[in-house]
Amino acid sequence: IWQEVPLAPPDSIFKLTAAYKEDKFKDKVNLGVGAYRDDNSKPWVLPVVKKATSILLNDETLDHEYLPITGLAEYTSAAAKLILGADSPAVKAGRVSSVQTISGTGANHLGALFLSRFYQFNGKKQVFLSNPTWINHYAILRNVGIEPVEYPYYDPKTIGLDFEGFINSLKSAPERSVFLIHACAHNPTGVDPTQEQWKAIAEVIKEKKHYSFFDSAYQGFASGDLDKDAWAVRYFVEQGLPLLVCQSFAKNAGLYGERVGALHIVPPDAETANRVKSQLSVLQRSEISNPPAHGARLVSLILNDAGLFEEWKRDIRTMAGRIIDMRNELHRQLTEVLHTPGSWDHILQQIGMFSFTGLNPAQSQKLIDEAHIYLTQNGRISMAGLNSHNVEYVARSIDGVVRG
Numbered sequence: 566i567w568q569e570v571p572l573a574p575p576d577s578i579f580k581l582t583a584a585y586k587e588d589k590f591k592d593k594v595n596l597g598v599g600a601y602r603d604d605n606s607k608p609w610v611l612p613v614v615k616k617a618t619s620i621l622l623n624d625e626t627l628d629h630e631y632l633p634i635t636g637l638a639e640y641t642s643a644a645a646k647l648i649l650g651a652d653s654p655a656v657k658a659g660r661v662s663s664v665q666t667i668s669g670t671g672a673n674h675l676g677a678l679f680l681s682r683f684y685q686f687n688g689k690k691q692v693f694l695s696n697p698t699w700i701n702h703y704a705i706l707r708n709v710g711i712e713p714v715e716y717p718y719y720d721p722k723t724i725g726l727d728f729e730g731f732i733n734s735l736k737s738a739p740e741r742s743v744f745l746i747h748a749c750a751h752n753p754t755g756v757d758p759t760q761e762q763w764k765a766i767a768e769v770i771k772e773k774k775h776y777s778f779f780d781s782a783y784q785g786f787a788s789g790d791l792d793k794d795a796w797a798v799r800y801f802v803e804q805g806l807p808l809l810v811c812q813s814f815a816k817n818a819g820l821y822g823e824r825v826g827a828l829h830i831v832p833p834d835a836e837t838a839n840r841v842k843s844q845l846s847v848l849q850r851s852e853i854s855n856p857p858a859h860g861a862r863l864v865s866l867i868l869n870d871a872g873l874f875e876e877w878k879r880d881i882r883t884m885a886g887r888i889i890d891m892r893n894e895l896h897r898q899l900t901e902v903l904h905t906p907g908s909w910d911h912i913l914q915q916i917g918m919f920s921f922t923g924l925n926p927a928q929s930q931k932l933i934d935e936a937h938i939y940l941t942q943n944g945r946i947s948m949a950g951l952n953s954h955n956v957e958y959v960a961r962s963i964d965g966v967v968r969g
């Protein structure tokens with residue numbers, strides 16, 4: 566038995582991390598990691614999360630019973646307000662179907678599964694993905710029988726947004742196509758549309774009656790401001806566009822392993838939202854029965870307590886601020902200290918955890934082989950891997966590979 570099972574290749578990001586761990590070089594740097602690190606390259610437990618954890622530990626009323634199938638209600642409703650805005654017309658009208666999920670990945674899966682079952686696809690069962698995108702989007706869609714197709718997004722010539730390409734593919738796609746859109750801090754490029762560009766994108770989406778599948782994995786983590794990073798999603802809701810949002814608290818609350826997420830589907834009215842939620846509940850039942858309690862309780866405490874919420878915002882600013890400082894310092898080293906050939910302004914313009922450096926695969930490999938600096942082949946670096954101790958070394962090494 567199982568003789569016909571082929572050996573699958575290891576996940577490329579986890580493979581990179583394994584290679585980094587094995588490297589004995591003292592000054593090695595991991596720029597592949599998709600998780601926040603402090604200035605000493607250590608994972609950071611947010612002070613507000615420590616506080617919320619101790620509150621939970623001392624709460625004698627808590628037990629380990631199952632949560633409802635759709636999750637902890639005080640968590641999902643606060644999470645919906647966080648992304649859609651407390652004044653959201655959709656929240657006020659009670660037309661948001663929210664379900665607690667296994668972090669952002671689970672939200673993407675449940676959202677895709679729901680579309681696969683219930684969306685009236687115009688022709689082929691396809692979802693448009695930005696080129697490039699978070700690599701897992703492809704597998705998540707294929708797992709539920711949806712074919713991923715690509716829309717242009719990144720322009721290697723400008724190391725920025727291919728706005729024309731994006732708009733043109735929205736225009737040329739069949740009506741009622743589904744577009745998966747990164748809400749902010751696009752992974753892997755760090756390239757986001759401006760507010761003016763979002764408005765133009767929304768206009769075409771409205772004209773063509775497309776469906777927006779938002780993936781929001783970095784709210785607050787990108788700019789340091791939770792509202793600013795939710796701007797596009799809220800604008801689309803205001804415009805009355807049909808959409809869903811996948812939400813993750815992995816990055817912005819540092820709760821990676823706790824798997825705290827939510828799927829919010831925003832139908833046109835409360836009655837439809839109720840039917841949608843009933844089907845999400847049926848799907849969730851056969852997949853995980855009930856979502857995990859601990860992380861949702863932590864986030865619920867933080868979102869529903871004004872004092873803790875303020876503390877969380879401060880912690881978010883600490884993380885986003887350190888990342889922005891690293892962008893500035895890497896840029897300063899390359900431009901003012903080393904005068905590295907080429908333009909490096911994209912490092913300042915891109916936002917969030919990641920930056921597309923514009924380094925090609927050969928240069929990226931050279932950084933790994935010769936400088937012990939680990940990054941993905943596409944030249945993406947995680948800003949969280951930079952710190953005051955290694956940024957100069959990284960800049961000098963980039964300078965070296967660029968000059969050949």
Ligand code: PMP
Binds near residue numbers: 667699780782813
């Ligand atoms: N979407 C995007 C774009 C991401 O970058 C990530 C994290 N790498 C996720 C979703 C999901 O992450 P998680 O399941 O850990 O919340």
